[in-house]
Amino acid sequence: MKEKNIQDNANSVPLQGLGVNFPLGVRGGSPIKNITYDALVIGAGIAGGEAALNLANTGYKVLVVEKDLSVGGKMIMLSKVFPTLDCSACITTPKVSEISRHPNITIFTESEVNNIHRVSEVEFVATVRRRPRYVHVEDCTSCQLCEKACPVSVTDEYQYGLIGRKAAFIPFSICSPKAAAIDIENCTLCGACEKVCPTNCIDFTMQPEEMTLHVHTVIVATGFNMFDPKKMPRYGFGEYKNVITALQMERELAPTRPFNTILRPGDGKMPDKIAYVLCVGSRDASVGNPICSQICCMYSIKQAQLLMGALPMADVTIYYINIRSFGKGFEEFYQQAKGMGVNFVKGKIGRIKAKENGNLILRYEDINEGRLRESEHDMVVLANGVLPNDEVNNIFGKEKLKLDQFNFVGQTDMLASPARTSMEGVFVAGTATGPMDIPDSILSAGAASAEAISYLIQKTV
Amino acid sequence: MEKKPKKIGVYICHCGGNISDYVDVEKVRQAVEGDEIVFLSKTTMFACSDANQRDMVDDIKANGLDGVVVASCSPKLHLTTFRNVSERADLNKYTYVHANIREQASWAHSDNKMGATEKAIHLVKAAIAKSHYAEALETNKIKAVKAVAVIGAGVAGIKAAISLAEKNTEVVLIERESEMGGRVAQWGPLFSTQETGREMIDRLSSQLKQHKNINLLTNSEVVENKGSVGNIALKIRRKDPETGAEVMTEITVGSVLMATGFDYYTPQQAEFGYGTSDKVITLPEFKKMIDSQTGAKLTHNGREVKNIAYIYCVGSRQTEGENTYCSRNCCTSTIHAAVTARQKFSHIQNYHFNRGLRTYGKQEILYADSLRQGDIYFQSYEDGLPVVSVEGKKTIVKVNDILTNNREIELEADLVVLVTGMVPRADNSVGSLFKLPKGRDKFYNEVHMKLRPVETVIDGITIAGACQGPKNIAESVNSALSAATKSYSIISKGEVESQPLVATIDPAKCSWCGACEEACPFDAILKVDKDGKTIAEINNTVCKGCGMCAPVCEPDAVDLIACSSAEIMSMIDALVTPNP
Amino acid sequence: MNKLFSGTGSTDRLILPLPEYPLSHIFFFKSENMGNIQTNSAKILVFSTEKISDPAIDMAGLLKLHYPPTVYSISIPCSSGIKPSWILYAYEKGFDGVFIAADGSDCVYGESCTEKTGNLVGKTHELMKSKNIDPARLRMAAICSVCSESFVKQMRTFNEYLLKTAPNQTPNP
The missing domain is CATH 3.50.50.60 (FAD/NAD(P)-binding domain)
Incomplete structure (x- = not known):
């Protein structure tokens, strides 16, 4: 073959x-x-x-x-x-x-x-x-021995940086083709993976x-690409560990999730007061993206419902400008989230600051009350938008x-x-x-x- | 039906946690591994994943299995997936049996993990019991007529017809009205293009006319539907617009594409002043009004219109009525009409009484434009809807605006436009003819929003456009082209597989009484003489496997393949036998 | 120390902490809250139909509308194809009740379904009487493809009825 x-x-x-x-x-x-x-x-x-x-x-x-x-x-x-x-x-x-x-x-x-x-x-x-994968896919049995043998740990981009992976790795558990790959950028060429590979499918000579x-x-x-929230420093993404993106939360909730539960990255605590910030990098001409991303309202509502299931004691608050539940069954889904007890607060978040214990203070304009308010949450999810x-x-x-x-x-x-x-x-x-x-x-x-x-x-x- | 010695594999799916969070899948596996025909039993993270499918093929081949049971989600999702796995391992696909332990165990009983686990065990045991009898069956190939009937010549129907015609397919485009074009033909300027609705339809109809393989039947309605996928016989009643005479035409097609569109919501008497104030009109009426008036000033009933109040979500997002859904395109449609009106009649002022604007995606730009142009927006929640009242000659709209700290706003409007959403067609005669199921919103329902978004549970019938739910033009066209692709793929091979799950007659028990013939809605029962005895026989190509003939047979000579008495009873046994 | 595997059974996934990640925080196991099996639910056999009532029952699951876990459904193409002998067999074997989730007027095989299903229920009722089985232990209702709530309501009330009246109600194991 x-x-x-x-x-x-x-x-x-x-x-x-x-x-x-x-x-x-x-x-x-x-x-x-x-x-x-x-x-x-x-x-x-x-x-x-x-x-x-x-x-x-x-x-x-x-x-x-x-x-x-x-x-x-x-x-x-x-x-x-x-x-x-x-x-x-x-x-x-x-x-x-x-x-x-x-x-x-x-x-x-x-x-x-x-x-x-x-x-x-x-x-x-x-x-x-x-690009060379440095692994012959047809011979790889995805036994993971190379993963175990590899001494190099780097951030796992497939888990959106939540955990680490090795330089010899299987991208994620349900990937296709299900085969290892060598991350040559980070590989030290120590040869440990090659030695343990039972099918001899690792090949550094690939061109x-x-x-x-x-x-x-x-x-x-x-x-599409996702908006990089680091471009909005006032939300503290990258600076405060407990501010994560929606895709990171998506991984925490997925069946093939890394932690088997929901936890905040700063200290591993299970969060019980989670905030969603909508329209991060969407409907915002100041970051060059004036259009609506169309999916963030709904994925946030979905995550909120899943969080209520996974952490029954947790409070989930969604800070929004408009909720756009326009598709088939979407409005009913939104009403269902309200019925489950998800808080919906109409207000745009101005700034996020971290406290020493890792909790976050959100400063926002409460539209219903017409004044500036602050609220404390122990984890913040940024519903970042869609870019070309x-x-x-x-x-x-x-x-x-x-x-x-x-x-x-x-x-x-x-x-x-x-x-x-x-x-x-x-x-x-x-x-x-x-x-x-x-x-x-x-x-x-x-x-x-x-x-x-x-x-x-x-x-x- | 005989119980035969067998050797099967059983796979119990975690479904990532959708099942295993509530059902102890390992316990289920242990409970069934001892069954006499179970040769191997496994649990798997995702039974439907490529890796597991490959493992299954390997298992079947390596161990010479002659049947497989997968316990996972609803068979509506993955019955076909696993039948195909069996085929790839050289097993006949009808030897496969499915158990639904997600929708009918883990999710339905997520409040009771032990109960869910016990039920899952019973369901898998019942599937194994059924597997005893699951035999290899040969499918009949039926010649498929390479033609598609498209019902409804609105924008979706026209686009679907053109797309099919381009694929060398005969199309019969059936329209109830005297002209094609549907709703779009009545519209003026459209958002995001320079064309009017009329112009767009004219352009499409001239494209359509270039295709000789499209047969357009206007003033026509389908009145009868017979046959099944591949060979659907339709009777069409065509009215001569001049003489009023009715002509019946019969056609046979391989697939039917439904694009019957929507109705506008009609407000109730006095709903937001509709019918009580002559200044209250609906959005479609307003659009016609701005398209048709040419003067410098917009007038209504002879009076100049300056202040226009738009009240959103009339007949949509109802908290008390039945229409709980969002009608999707009315926000954009209204803002577009308001912007168009203001450009044409510069003296008017638009006031939008909305419930949170849903100008999703690039439509957001239109909202920004209207704000720049000076349109004013007031917002309320569902518990504080605007009130329209008539005071003398004045029509007043009041609302507590949440954008300005719940301040009470009162506006004397020269015109109140009720933003009425899309509702399903009131006349569902053609839908009932095809037995198309409807969703919770009463629009036609697809099999699965993501896996099979344009197919219905009725084989060979696809749906497109707003008959499936509110859509804008581009979305309708996307769904129309998808449905055209699907209908085309059904008929393009020139044949379809008929399903072999038909009725059977035990000649030893039958001594022709005619009860089955009477019960059969498809004339699939033949009266034959065999070995000097008159008995019933099933015409397999006509039988649809409904089983209506089975209970009426006094000597119990009729059985349905895959639903025989022996199978059903063995499943009942498995379901009642207590788990150890 | 790196040989950590995640807990949900994604057994093939090797989990590594980030280099600076505090290891002790990698794993949390939610305390499993096993519900008690309800010993007080009746055994109900549901005959459902592939295209009409099955989707409704599936949707009940999807919406997590709970009903007793001793409700089992056997799927058939059309409710007018149920043999009375199957229903009687179910009682004989220990089911407390049988519920026919009928197609009603939505049946894909034609309008005659409603009448034919009615006929077979009538016939079965006669047979039940002759065998001294309470005819109310057989119920039928039309369950359309989105009638999830109605299905669940039917199951709950039928369960209550059966628990009150069924003579051979035996506690579940």
């Missing part, structure tokens, strides 16, 4: 007997040239995954390129999803599994696309660069690969994809064909066009794949 060349694989996807579409870590593999896929999907989050599946189920060969070590995007890291409180992993992992083994889908993880350029009316050429591929159509599903993923700019060659005024991918016929972009044959799916929740991302991916399929039928033979 190790000698199997990627080229075979791209023609006869997937690797026989392996049953997975991750043709990576080929020893002595040669760069692929002149392989044509019907569609290139950039980004393997929920939108990219959905679009890829729609295309693949219609019989088209799809290449999915993901920059991360795992497919699944942000959704796979979430706890439960609003307003049904289904567990996020229960929805994501089967989709991930379907994508991973679909006979018409090839996935490149730890890879980036650049210099996409049109070579004919219905053909683009793309350069895909794959970056660069491939040139031909595709007929492109779906951009590059997702500016890496879209690096993907295309000379002909650039037009962005809108907020730097999301521009929709040239926003109402009648929301998936169309400024480039013919390039479609956009999910949060690459702007903030949206999971159901809307999935519908948007459905639209992008509908347009791509039509395009392929109309333009190619």
